[in-house]
Amino acid sequence: MDRILIRGGRSLRGTVAISGAKNATLPALAASLLTDEPLLLTHVPHLRDVTTMLELLGQHGASITVDEQLGVEIACTRISNTTAPYDLVRTMRASILVMGPLVARCGDARISLPGGCAIGSRPVNLHLAGLEAMGAEIQLTSGYIHVKAKRLHGARIVFDLVTVTGTENLMMAAALADGRTILENAACEPEVTDLALCLNNMGARIHGAGTSTITIDGVERLHGTHHDILPDRIETATFLIAAAMTHGDITLTHTSPYLLESPIAKLRQTGMIINEQEESLHTCPKSEGRLRAINIQTCPYPGFPTDLQAQMMALISIADGSGAVTETIFENRFMHVSELQRLGADISLQGNTALIRGVPHLHGAPVMATDLRASASLVLAGLAAEGETLISRVYHIDRGYERIEEKLMALGADIQRLS
Numbered sequence: 270m271d272r273i274l275i276r277g278g279r280s281l282r283g284t285v286a287i288s289g290a291k292n293a294t295l296p297a298l299a300a301s302l303l304t305d306e307p308l309l310l311t312h313v314p315h316l317r318d319v320t321t322m323l324e325l326l327g328q329h330g331a332s333i334t335v336d337e338q339l340g341v342e343i344a345c346t347r348i349s350n351t352t353a354p355y356d357l358v359r360t361m362r363a364s365i366l367v368m369g370p371l372v373a374r375c376g377d378a379r380i381s382l383p384g385g386c387a388i389g390s391r392p393v394n395l396h397l398a399g400l401e402a403m404g405a406e407i408q409l410t411s412g413y414i415h416v417k418a419k420r421l422h423g424a425r426i427v428f429d430l431v432t433v434t435g436t437e438n439l440m441m442a443a444a445l446a447d448g449r450t451i452l453e454n455a456a457c458e459p460e461v462t463d464l465a466l467c468l469n470n471m472g473a474r475i476h477g478a479g480t481s482t483i484t485i486d487g488v489e490r491l492h493g494t495h496h497d498i499l500p501d502r503i504e505t506a507t508f509l510i511a512a513a514m515t516h517g518d519i520t521l522t523h524t525s526p527y528l529l530e531s532p533i534a535k536l537r538q539t540g541m542i543i544n545e546q547e548e549s550l551h552t553c554p555k556s557e558g559r560l561r562a563i564n565i566q567t568c569p570y571p572g573f574p575t576d577l578q579a580q581m582m583a584l585i586s587i588a589d590g591s592g593a594v595t596e597t598i599f600e601n602r603f604m605h606v607s608e609l610q611r612l613g614a615d616i617s618l619q620g621n622t623a624l625i626r627g628v629p630h631l632h633g634a635p636v637m638a639t640d641l642r643a644s645a646s647l648v649l650a651g652l653a654a655e656g657e658t659l660i661s662r663v664y665h666i667d668r669g670y671e672r673i674e675e676k677l678m679a680l681g682a683d684i685q686r687l688s
């Protein structure tokens with residue numbers, strides 16, 4: 270099992286290109302099931318979750334080709350199998366995204382129940398309630414969700430709480446349903462908007478994506494298109510935090526500050542200097558002193574993203590003063606706390622809030638990655654720590670960060686992967 274070894278203390282300097290967003294790529298890939306024509310996606314990041322989704326599409330009957338510019342073309346001319354098996358779904362919860370498209374196109378989907386995961390129980394009840402409201406019949410048997418519908422029909426669906434993949438699943442299902450579907454309290458995440466853009470380019474009629482009310486007028490069929498995946502806002506912010514924690518001076522290209530208004534505002538509160546351009550960001554160290562500790566609370570977009578909570582906690586760990594991090598989206602998303610403590614962070618937990626007293630320095634130690642974003646926080650802490658940090662179970666990080674050690678190495682970090 271691969272590990273990452275970091276010798277901390279080096280300032281990051283240089284330029285790094287941000288990859289396409291994982292959380293926009295996965296639903297766009299699932300959308301290929303809605304049409305018998307090829308869908309070409311560009312800026313697809315090379316990630317383990319993307320490979321898993323491609324494997325899943327392959328076993329539904331998709332033919333997949335990758336061109337020289339790493340564009341991925343998926344052609345679901347015929348769907349040969351509507352089952353998403355346990356072996357794939359258990360490694361990636363986002364596999365649930367094939368459910369809406371399969372039912373809408375084939376009238377049938379059998380999806381293994383995703384089950385628990387490291388950051389809480391994460392049910393899919395809202396996805397199911399939405400499909401039921403659209404006329405689907407749902408049975409749970411032998412660990413599988415079986416969804417059937419001759420043809421889905423439009424419905425007004427009010428989500429109890431904001432769900433990103435739930436919004437995406439129902440938006441895809443509604444694109445081929447009979448009549449109008451209205452999603453209320455829908456997720457406003459940029460990745461939802463990116464999916465709506467892709468679907469509209471395929472012939473769907475979706476309005477209001479990016480707001481909490483999305484209206485979808487179902488159409489008879491969708492066609493192929495070319496869609497360029499939007500930049501990964503979580504990767505962008507992770508590199509900004511890496512620069513902040515190492516007094517770095519870096520430029521991030523192929524990204525957009527407009528995707529990151531809340532994280533950028535929070536990072537500026539720490540005293541960090543961030544210069545915005547249309548498609549790039551530059552950060553350099555503040556002239557003197559340590560960064561200031563701040564408080565954050567995770568919220569659905571446009572609030573502070575839960576996917577940056579762990580990385581921000583790593584930063585506050587070495588800031589001046591005390592800060593609090595409150596997690597409101599997921600239960601049990603504090604697995605990184607005990608690992609950051611191993612590196613010398615002073616953190617105590619009170620319910621869903623972590624209280625952090627900044628320390629002047631972290632010290633390298635062996636640590637274990639527990640989930641995707643937790644692993645990123647350990648890499649950041651390792652970059653800032655004195656001495657050597659050895660991170661095990663880095664397969665978690667490969668799910669969501671493209672060539673992270675290569676990108677950091679190019680910025681001057683002393684980091685290597687041990688196979």
Ligand code: UD1
Pocket residue numbers: 291292295362363389390391392393394395396397430431432433434435460575576598599600
């Ligand atoms: C997506 C992102 C993930 C991010 C999360 C929150 C993808 C592939 N993943 O995950 O990176 O951390 O949004 O921004 O885009 N819930 C229910 N019932 C449901 C669905 C969700 O109770 O049917 C709850 C979840 O347990 C959680 C909250 O709603 O507490 C938000 O989850 P959700 O937005 O659905 O997360 P994902 O879409 O899985």
